[in-house]
Amino acid sequence: MTHRHDMLEKVLDRVGNGVEAEIRLVTGVESLTRFANSFIHQNVSEEISLMSLRVALDGRVASASGTVTDEETLERLVATAIDAAQRQPIDPEWPGVKNPAITPAIEHWDAETAQAAPEDRARKVKEFVDAGPSMKAAGYCSTSAAEVFFVNTNGHFAAGRATTAILDGIHQTGHSAGSGHQTSRDLAGIDAMAVGALAAQRAVDSVDTYDVKPGDYEVVLSQECVATIAIFLGAYGFNAKVYNEGMSFVELGTQQFDEAFTMADDALDDRGLEVPFDVEGTSRRRVDLVTGGVTRGLTYDRRTAAKAGLESTGNAVPGGDGFGPMATQVFIDQGERTVDEMIADVERGLYVATFNYCRVLDPKSLAVTGLTRNGTFMIENGKISGAVNGLRFTQSFVDALGPERILGLGNDARWADSEFGPALMHAPSMHLASWHFTGGTDG
């Protein structure tokens, strides 16, 4: 840490007097073992040393980032950022850099995962593949370890580290596929056989599929589907920048969702996977977004918070000048039902394992089109009666979770993959009153 702290102090020295600056350094290793046709075909690892710098000269703001291993690069980064800032108009909404504060001493770190060898990941892959004998397996097992350091010219310093391990894959028969996923802080916590067994079972159960007519169906959605809904709500709704621009569906204090729905962003939760501060050095904290169906809060960075006369919630993200502050450690309260119990409550509907290729048609209504993939099953009279071909849907995600629309919440919340990737949303399965399917994947 001393070496890295020294590196950051050197950058501050080069910035000079009269300049505000914030500097972030991320170091670590990211590795990913990828398999297809039931063997490992691509196996990669990367050393990371990435520095990001934002400077302000009397409100003229610019940023620079780069892979940094030597002082020459450091000097160039600083010079580039300052030169660019000097050529900018004054930004009247520049909030300044953060004042010193204590960062929560929370680490989501597993030393063994940080040191994981390619053989460790290969063992997990083998267990996944072996869970589906005679099937074709594809997917990946990854480990990442990141140490993050932050300093600014107001004297604020923060440091943290986090690890993540992921196993994600499918098993395929000649005519079908099923998926499984697990994200954990530690690779040892990944139950590869169970993930593989679920994927294999879904694939086997989907061998004989048939078309169903498009229309409105009651649905039981897996954690992956709910995670995708949640991340769209966060990115396009609870994001203060989007809200300020008038593009959000959010009406604070209003019962916009079913009373069973509670959603919060909380990187400090024991189950979290990220460092306890954001790219502006602000400490993360719990942000209640929806409580009992009532929309309660937004995610803020320093800029949007200053505009609203509030404190940042610690949700600034890389590239956030354009995207705005994002919820990236979201926990949705789980219920008490098992998936089988929720299915038992459905007279006629569908169980969906995964959404795919979801895209927003209109951000304000959050109308989204997408497809089902890797396991779509017909439910009749409280039981899975067969597998159906993939379907296209066009559905407002806000309406889908509206008052009286959530009929059941699973007791199975976990980190789930989403349209924006894994390790962001901790979600349960969910039983919804209606979902609008507009066509089959075959026409």
Place this chain on the structure above:
Amino acid sequence: MFEYARAAVEGALAAGATYADARVVISKEESMEVLNQAVESVGSSESAGIGVRALIGSSWGFFATPSITNAAARVAGERASEIARASAMVPGEPIALADVPVVQASWETPHDEDPFAVPLGDKVDMLIRVSKTMQDVAGIALARAGLAFYDTNKWFVSSQGSEIHQHIVESGGGYDATAIGEQETQRRSYPQSFGQYATGGYEMVRLWDYEGNAQRVAEEAVQLLAADVMEERETALILEGSQLALQIHESVGHAIELDRILGWEAAFAGTSHLELEKLRTHRYGSELMNITADATLPGALGSFGYDDEGTPAQRVDIVKNGTWVGVLSGRDSAARAGLPPGGMVRADGYSRLPMVRMTNVGLLPGEGTLDDIIADTDDGVYMATNRSWSIDDKRLNFQFGTEIAWEIKKGKRGRMLKNPTYTGITPVFWGTLDRLAGGEEWVHWGTPNCGKGQPMQVGHTGHSASPARFSNVRVGVRA
């Protein structure tokens, strides 16, 4: 820089690789965004490092480091081989590589005006003027404009003796105006959604009349709020060039990637509806459909001299008179399929494993103009500028939304329509292609945001297209 790449290759071979290659890549990027006449962000980034790829048995091992020294490069090569060897715990059929010529060469993107030499203030001022023009139109809530420039130097060395230096320059940008109504937003973009990017210098930005189109774009966004909603029906669909380019990207470009066809991307990006045994017999579309993958097109975003395996850029027929005849391939996938290597493997920076990527997958032009097509259409819709896109994992079922549409009645453009969408099945849709505009309206559209692979890689691809008409398409699908 070649010495570091050589050290990496030597390290990999010494550690047991049967083949290795390495790239030293130094790249820089400059980007700027303006929102409502205020600078939202000005940023620059640079990236430098070595990525080395080692082949052992049935797997590639890859290791990347930002340390550009002989010692670090050699260690990176050794690590790549160690990683490849660990893959043997879950083995498959050994990977073979199709032959390519061994070359010592250099190549540079033809460009007139270094985009990084154009004063930053001039670029930002132009964006502010564009934003102001849009914001001056009553009803515009958001007036956003941006530019981005990329400068990449890469030094490639293979264990078979190739040594290639390339300098690639890319430039582009765009803007959009958003009007916000009751529970809806309407947006218009220029030159297209996501901006228009090309290989080349700042002249590729000057090519488009940024300031001359801003007012029209903003006015159309406001008009859309009051426009009629497109009703759901089957009708003739005329697509503007940039939307057709994305249609090509999604329903042809990804489907013809050989790694997808072979199942190598099955878990994430997906597979393909195409089966290799039907190559040269499968009917992809109508007789008017002629698609090439051409990495040699000057100015197109997917152009280069050599791919990231050292294979020379080339033009490959993909669909000829409606019949599927070609794929996008690299050395390993081509060898597996028994096809010649297409030189279509690229990586997103030094730290990513090279993989099959689209080059410039374009639809060759036909005859006449968009106006001719409209004049020849009795009943239909004309849709322009992408707003949403979604397609299944076999690249079969798609649904696109565009920013704007106009009703076509008796050969004339009529009512403006909002919230336009269309949906279809790839070979059925392409089978209905019945009019295709000519070379005067043929544009090398660029897609700067193509995601593929794990870890995710963002690719820059090109898609040449002129406006075209399709019959009996389902339009107006909504929630």
